[in-house]
Amino acid sequence: MNDxxxxxxxxxxxxxxxxLIKHFKLAPIGGGTLPVFSxxxxxxxxxxGAARVHRNPYSLLGSPKELDTYEIGVRRMEESRxxxxxxxxxxxxxxxxxxxxxxxxxxxxxxARKHLxxxxxxxxxxxxxxxEDLHGGGVPYELHYSVRSAEHAAFLERxxxxxGERLHMYYDSEGLFIPFQTLLANQPLGTHxxxxxxxxxxxxxxDTAHACGWPDSHIHWEQFSAPPVGDAFEVFLAxxxxxxxxxxxxxxxxxxxxxxxxxxxxxxxxxxxxxxTRVLELEGKLLHNDHFLSDADKAKAKSIMPCVSRAHCRRxxxxx
Amino acid sequence: xxxxxxxxxxxxAPLQADTRGRFHLMLGMGVGAAPLLRVIDEMxxxxxxxxxxxxxxxxxxxxxxxxxxxxxxxxxxAAAVGDVQAFQRLAKLxxxxxxxxxxxxxGTRLYVAGPExxxxxxxxxxxxxxxxxxxxxxxxxxxxxRRVYCIHCRDTTETVRTNIVRCVGCERWLLVRDHYSRxxxxxxxVMADAEAPGELPPLKEVFL
Numbered sequence: 001m002n003d004x005x006x007x008x009x010x011x012x013x014x015x016x017x018x019x020l021i022k023h024f025k026l027a028p029i030g031g032g033t034l035p036v037f038s039x040x041x042x043x044x045x046x047x048x049g050a051a052r053v054h055r056n057p058y059s060l061l062g063s064p065k066e067l068d069t070y071e072i073g074v075r076r077m078e079e080s081r082x083x084x085x086x087x088x089x090x091x092x093x094x095x096x097x098x099x100x101x102x103x104x105x106x107x108x109x110x111x112a113r114k115h116l117x118x119x120x121x122x123x124x125x126x127x128x129x130x131x132e133d134l135h136g137g138g139v140p141y142e143l144h145y146s147v148r149s150a151e152h153a154a155f156l157e158r159x160x161x162x163x164g165e166r167l168h169m170y171y172d173s174e175g176l177f178i179p180f181q182t183l184l185a186n187q188p189l190g191t192h193x194x195x196x197x198x199x200x201x202x203x204x205x206x207d208t209a210h211a212c213g214w215p216d217s218h219i220h221w222e223q224f225s226a227p228p229v230g231d232a233f234e235v236f237l238a239x240x241x242x243x244x245x246x247x248x249x250x251x252x253x254x255x256x257x258x259x260x261x262x263x264x265x266x267x268x269x270x271x272x273x274x275x276x277t278r279v280l281e282l283e284g285k286l287l288h289n290d291h292f293l294s295d296a297d298k299a300k301a302k303s304i305m306p307c308v309s310r311a312h313c314r315r316x317x318x319x320x
Numbered sequence: 321x322x323x324x325x326x327x328x329x330x331x332x333a334p335l336q337a338d339t340r341g342r343f344h345l346m347l348g349m350g351v352g353a354a355p356l357l358r359v360i361d362e363m364x365x366x367x368x369x370x371x372x373x374x375x376x377x378x379x380x381x382x383x384x385x386x387x388x389x390x391x392x393x394x395x396x397x398a399a400a401v402g403d404v405q406a407f408q409r410l411a412k413l414x415x416x417x418x419x420x421x422x423x424x425x426x427g428t429r430l431y432v433a434g435p436e437x438x439x440x441x442x443x444x445x446x447x448x449x450x451x452x453x454x455x456x457x458x459x460x461x462x463x464x465x466r467r468v469y470c471i472h473c474r475d476t477t478e479t480v481r482t483n484i485v486r487c488v489g490c491e492r493w494l495l496v497r498d499h500y501s502r503x504x505x506x507x508x509x510v511m512a513d514a515e516a517p518g519e520l521p522p523l524k525e526v527f528l
Contacts, residue, residue: 113450185342187426190450213342213427215454 006046006098007034011091012069021122021154022088023061026070029096033067037102039130042224043070044268046098047086052250052258054083057224057269060102061128061155070099073154075122081226081249103266106194106222108133113190115141118178118205120197124154126222127196135162142166144183146197149173180208194220224269227251228289230310237261237320238280252306261320263306270308277304277318284313326498330436332460337362337370341429341455344374346401347417347442349410349434350381350388353395355459356433360399374401375420379413379438381462414441421449429455435462437478440505447502464527468496469506476506481527484512484520493520496527 013025028034037060047054062071074087091097106126108115115134117127124145134141143163147153149171159167170176184193184205193214195205202221209219229249236243237256246255253275256263266274270290279286279302288298290305297303304311304318335355337344344363348356356376363370376396380388389406396404407413430451432442439458446456465479468487475489480496487494487509494509501508513520 109450111450184426189421189424189426189428191426209426210340213340213429215340215452217452217454218426 006100009034009070009097009099011093011095011097014091014093017073017154018152020152021073021075023154024072024074024087024091026072026097026099027068034070035101036067037064037129038104038107039064039133040106040108040126040222041102041104041129042106042126042267043072043102044100044265045072045083045087046100047083047091049082049086049090052082052254054081054086055254055268056083056087056226057267059106059125059129061125063132064129065132070102071128073122073125073128077226079226081229083226103272105267105272106130106196106220108194109192109218109220112139112192114188114192115139116183116187116191116193117141117143118193118195118197118201119143119145120195120201121147121152122154123195123197123201123223124159125196127194128155128158130194131159131163142168144168144170144178146170146178146201147172180205181212184209184212184214192218192220194222196222199223222271223291224267224271225289225291225308226269227254227308228310230287231312233311233313233316235311235316235318238317239320246310251308252304252310256306256320263320265307268307270305273305275305275307277306277320278302279304279316280319281315281317282311282313283315284311286311286313326500328500328502329498330439330458330500330502332436332439332458335359335431335433335457335459337366338429338457339363339367339370341370342373342427343424344370344429344431345417345420345424346374346376346431347413347433347438348376348378348392349438349462350379351462352433352435352438352459353378353392354433355461356431357395357399359431360396360401364399371400372402375403375405376401377405377407377413377417377420379407379410382410410438410441414445417442418445421445421451424449430457432456432458433461435465436460437465437467437505438462440467440500440502443502444505466496466527467506468494468509469501469504470494470509472511476504477509480507480509481525483524483526485509495521 008029009026012027015023017023042057042059058072076088077084244259266272273292287310289308337359346356378392393406468477468480470487473490477488493512495512497508499508
């Protein structure tokens, strides 16, 4: 994926749904319909900021059956590198954005006998699309949704109305927490669990599921890591024969793109593995932040995911 | 002859205890008892709790009847697993297996040992319950006789030991392929003399 394949959209509606989350409706400029997608898909929103271009992944939360508009939910991040602040502070109804085609890295298992959905905070967004797919189907499912307090429960009315007793709410403020152990220890054979939320919650679900004997093929999770900030470093692109400076607040991928070199990408969050790049020379160490490479591959230091990973090095040469 | 090098032909591996599971369900037929007893031994040294949560369903080879079932029960009871049930007929074992899966929880591991046709029938039911590869282990032992599905009349011929076989349904001569269907738990049989009626390859016993 690169910007040549983006779709121009206009913001046709904005709603502040919680103190931190805004809900945006996007429609194609000039009318028509947007590409078909399946529940759990995300898009990359390309934002032309004053100083730089931001490209952030956001889950599609509308119905896959209604393609006149796409809906996304954006949480204002405390430590934003600019993208979420740009969406919250600069974008208004009528603003124009570019988006990349939807990609699904968090699809439902089509032959599951039951779906167990677990959301924490803004992690509810990919489930909104999935629920549209599940609704009216014959497969049982439950949604367990945990938030800080009632005012932070984004899309709660919509969920209550549509899901009824399949929705289980947990409020930190009231000391209510998802009973992970009980939940995961008592699911019928053929259940799949899906989790999206803070990193700690995802890890806890994975660990608890393993302890209850769940095999990996029944555990699904999605977490888009924002590229972490770090020390500046230099990288040499062997095929392009140019040297690129990576400043502290810009990712390796963004810096390479800013230098005019295209790298294929899909998620920009360290999940999909699409931007996998070979490391040709390294003096120093790679700072891997992705969820794609195995620990063994990370230790080998022969490849890197430039969307979220950085380096602490005197010299780094990439096969680009 | 279109019989070898086909990817759908199942590959089996020696059974190993997977103590990451919470519940262990073992199904054996005939000489399949031996690999299961080996896994039970492995479990005993790894985790006593696993052994307590182990259930065995056993059926002797066809024809061994009551005596065969009794011997099976004795062997497994001596191994002190949680629960042992023996059946004189395969159909009864499969019925019970289905009933157990309907009540089972995530965290269950399946171990299957016996002839391939037995493994296939067990897998077919496990698939209906969305058990994945990482929840099932199977070790092939005993006869290589195949279940053969006639792609013409859709009848299944059991216990086929020869390269070609007369279909029990339509009486066509079928060439037994390596093309395997997990859904049907059978190898595909295609008419052997469709292009030159009456011209058949020599009959050979190949699946012993």
